Amino acid sequence: MRRALDAAATAARDGEVPVGAALVWQGEVIAVAANAPRTLCDPTAHAEMRVIRAAAAALGRERLEGAELWVTLEPCAMCAGAIAHARIARLYYGASDAKGGAVEHGPLLFTQPTLHHRPEVYGGIGEGEAAALLRAFFRARR
Amino acid sequence: MRRALDAAATAARDGEVPVGAALVWQGEVIAVAANAPRTLCDPTAHAEMRVIRAAAAALGRERLEGAELWVTLEPCAMCAGAIAHARIARLYYGASDAKGGAVEHGPLLFTQPTLHHRPEVYGGIGEGEAAALLRAFFRARR
Numbered sequence: 001m002r003r004a005l006d007a008a009a010t011a012a013r014d015g016e017v018p019v020g021a022a023l024v025w026q027g028e029v030i031a032v033a034a035n036a037p038r039t040l041c042d043p044t045a046h047a048e049m050r051v052i053r054a055a056a057a058a059l060g061r062e063r064l065e066g067a068e069l070w071v072t073l074e075p076c077a078m079c080a081g082a083i084a085h086a087r088i089a090r091l092y093y094g095a096s097d098a099k100g101g102a103v104e105h106g107p108l109l110f111t112q113p114t115l116h117h118r119p120e121v122y123g124g125i126g127e128g129e130a131a132a133l134l135r136a137f138f139r140a141r142r
Numbered sequence: 143m144r145r146a147l148d149a150a151a152t153a154a155r156d157g158e159v160p161v162g163a164a165l166v167w168q169g170e171v172i173a174v175a176a177n178a179p180r181t182l183c184d185p186t187a188h189a190e191m192r193v194i195r196a197a198a199a200a201l202g203r204e205r206l207e208g209a210e211l212w213v214t215l216e217p218c219a220m221c222a223g224a225i226a227h228a229r230i231a232r233l234y235y236g237a238s239d240a241k242g243g244a245v246e247h248g249p250l251l252f253t254q255p256t257l258h259h260r261p262e263v264y265g266g267i268g269e270g271e272a273a274a275l276l277r278a279f280f281r282a283r284r
Contacts, residue, residue: 037227
């Protein structure tokens with residue numbers, strides 16, 4: 001989660017909502033990314049999507065069975081859907097997101113019976129620092 | 143929808159689940175793509191994601207306000223989430239997807255009060271041909 005939090009801090013410096021993610025494959029961090037939709041002109045460039053795509057490309061495989069995804073904020077519906085498609089085994093996240101989250105809020109995506117795969121989910125990890133980064137970012141823009 | 147259906151047929155020839163999409167910006171088709179997660183080693187490479195990313199990159203903007211997205215199959219949660227993030231104005235889709243769909247099935251994503259943006263939605267367009275492509279594909283793999 002340290003690597004994900006550092007990526008989130010980088011996002012804030014780039015004017016992006018500070019969220020970061022890291023992907024662990026066979027005990028090794030193989031992808032780290034910051035949220036970057038503005039910078040990359042890509043509405044899908046959330047931190048989770050970026051590490052999943054980078055890891056899948058690096059490994060040359062469509063699915064990442066057994067992988068762990070660490071992210072500083074509760075994933076949205078898009079990212080939770082991608083996590084299921086990628087067959088991520090374990091999801092660890094920091095702050096919860098009452099507005100945009102889709103894991104413990106809104107559509108509660110991983111409880112949907114139609115979902116092909118659901119990861120183990122562990123929330124609240126590094127929550128204090130993750131939430132502080134977000135609060136500082138939005139306070140500065142008000 | 144013709145362009146999206148042709149892309150879906152291409153996907154089938156490449157051994158991918160036959161789904162295709164096209165993105166219309168200011169009356170012009172600016173992106174067409176087939177579903178390609180296996181070919182691209184990218185679990186997020188659904189047709190909808192690919193046209194959104196291509197269009198946003200081509201236009202150099204994060205959001206595609208006013209755009210229309212045409213896709214041959216009801217979007218999943220990941221794609222519906224991306225459609226909301228991209229601020230797509232109108233979504234036209236072909237076949238409905240009781241197993242993986244997130245628009246009229248499962249999480250009914252565009253009815254979620256937490257969603258930032260919801261497009262106008264028109265289903266069942268080109269449904270017969272879209273569903274026939276999918277049926278033929280899955281029949282051949284059984």
